[in-house]
Amino acid sequence: MTKSQRTRSLIVDAALRLFRERGYERTTMRAIAEAAGVSVGNAYYYFRSKEELVQGFYEHIAADHTAAAAEPLTGSTDLAQRLRVTLLAWLTVAEPYHALAGRFFAVAAQPGNPLSPFSQASYPARQVAIALYREVIEGSSIRVAEELEPELPELLWLYHLGIVLFWVYDDSAGLRRTRALIERTVPMVERLCRLSRLRVFRPLTRQIPQLLTELRNGD
């Protein structure tokens, strides 16, 4: 680890800690710099803006999620149950960052920003997340339509993103509404997976791989 990397992570760690403690607005760059033991100018040498510091969230969360889901995933081969525990694990891991989530969107949605979940730069983190959902599926006893099978991990990751979006906006006590959304939709997703093998469904399922291909290639 170079000196540069160490300084960088000193700053990120200090920033995320202060953000969690005091909130984003009430954490000043001066306070972050002081807590990290560097000058304000140095902090700006590594991060072009205060918002860019939110990227620390991104770096931490994918790895933490995989780790947190590992143990609960050993308990069941039922897809619905596996999905449920995986999503609940994410809620637990992400909880300290809930208040920051709005800011996170602001950063990620700047046009061309590498933090967009669909960007080239997010490829590694995205692969980690999709790999987790591949494990969710492979450890389950589900059988889905043949043409859907290779796409299912990515589809479940998109479903996960939908839950995350809802979570961002959810200010109910104890995230009651997000939990309700998970409880209600997880069985629906499982049912849709099962139904995908029916003949009436074929015209629909056949379109999905094409759709994903079109959306993926080329920014």
Add this chain to the structure above:
Amino acid sequence: MTKSQRTRSLIVDAALRLFRERGYERTTMRAIAEAAGVSVGNAYYYFRSKEELVQGFYEHIAADHTAAAAEPLTGSTDLAQRLRVTLLAWLTVAEPYHALAGRFFAVAAQPGNPLSPFSQASYPARQVAIALYREVIEGSSIRVAEELEPELPELLWLYHLGIVLFWVYDDSAGLRRTRALIERTVPMVERLCRLSRLRVFRPLTRQIPQLLTELRNGD
């Protein structure tokens, strides 16, 4: 129109124009006030913060969308076609604000912020948007499962929000990827609506009203 309302809209119009011309960051409150022909203090008399000015986007876009969709909607009774022209009309109306969309999310996603599309304060704009989708359905020849019918406008509006989210992140030339998403998913949505009447689907469709009820009530 009172003098108060006129001043207010002078400020919003100036702000949105400058935001589009120079971007959000590079537009100062001093410049907005000057362009609107008012003092800085007066701008702050009407809007408590610069971010609050983004709500002008919100106010404009719902009304503009309904207006822009009206004419193309006269052309067809096919649900897929009606959905397609409605979504494409939104793309046209929202296009000048694409670069601002990230900021818009930043504002809207602050916990408890009135700009959240799910908040109490957004109720009027949400009703306008949902009413548009009610018209999309009612002018079509589609028949869906009985229990789904009252919820369908809101479901289509949620689908619309999903497209909008994708659009926010879409930096492809001419919004190629968002257009592809619309072209591909519109027939899928129509097909799902049709399939909803099948018996195998009943356990799934029956859950939807309950889900929406749970998610709606109580912030």
Add this chain to the structure above:
DNA sequence: GTCTATAGCAAGATAGAC
């Protein structure tokens, strides 16, 4: 209640020296 003018603070961001 609506508005101007202006002074000034706090904090995000930058320039330039080392």
Add this chain to the structure above:
DNA sequence: GTCTATCTTGCTATAGAC
């Protein structure tokens, strides 16, 4: 890579006009 000094700008406060 790092620092100090400085600039910029969001925002507030105040005093007063109509």
